[in-house]
Amino acid sequence: MTTITTRPVEYPADGLTMIGHLALPAGFNRRPAVLLGPEGMGLSDVERRRADALAELGYVALAFDLHGGRYLGDPEEMLARCIPLLADPDRMRGIGHAALDVLRTEPRTDPDRIAVVGYGTGGAIGLELGRDGVELRAIGTVNATTTGRPGEAARIRCPVWAGVGSEDPIMPPAQRDAFTAEMQAAGIDWRLTAYGGALHAFHHPPVDHPTVPGVGYHPQHAQRAWRDIIDLLTECLPVTDKLRT
Secondary structure: OOOOOEEEEEEEOEEEEEEEEEEEEEOOOEEEEEEEEEOOOOHHHHHHHHHHHHOOOOOOEEEEOOOOOOOOOHHHHHEEEEEHOOOOOOHHHHHHHHHHHHHHHHEEEEEEEEEEEEEEEEHHHHHHHHHHOOOOOEEEEEEEOOOOOHHHHOOOOOOOOEEEEOOOOOOHHHHHHHHHHHHHHHHHHOOEEEOOOOOOOOOOOOOOOOOOOOOOOOOOHHHHHHHHHHHHHHHHOOOOHHHHH
């Protein structure tokens, strides 16, 4: 395991002061980078640990914030913020661009080699960055088979991978079909993986507060989804020997 460094980073977005989590790999040279988006509840230690794991693999990783430093453990409060946000592509793009600017200006980041990985609302934001024409090497999402404004998916310039639980009532088959139809019509290099028997947020360890209906942890599929994400990054955003210290 390599030695990594981490620090919180503050930046403005959506009228709030966001507090992201930046994880840096060992060394001093520039590395490929991953923007990591959380579920609708917001940034937690789960995403911070994932950013740290990516840094251990050699990536600069920024887990971005959704709610101005807050974690919304109350489902009603979370839905009251996230439902309007998910209905507003421009707001989502604003949150994504603000975090992406932080990641790009980090001296350790190779600004031409960035991918986005996101869960739930964070995944939807990653897709909106792609639909906004941002140059990315890959977009990976879990629980985020969201569709966009007509025709804008054609602006996505990288492979897209989406993972979803087969029994997810929040991203049901009709939603998945609409998402894949959008990707296919736009000529995207896309993949969809359905994890059999899994619910929404199957990747997220159990929490000590109420959740919305249809949420459930599936430890085996959580590990598989993480491996699928790492495989996506290995294919589209490799940490080459030249970049290693």
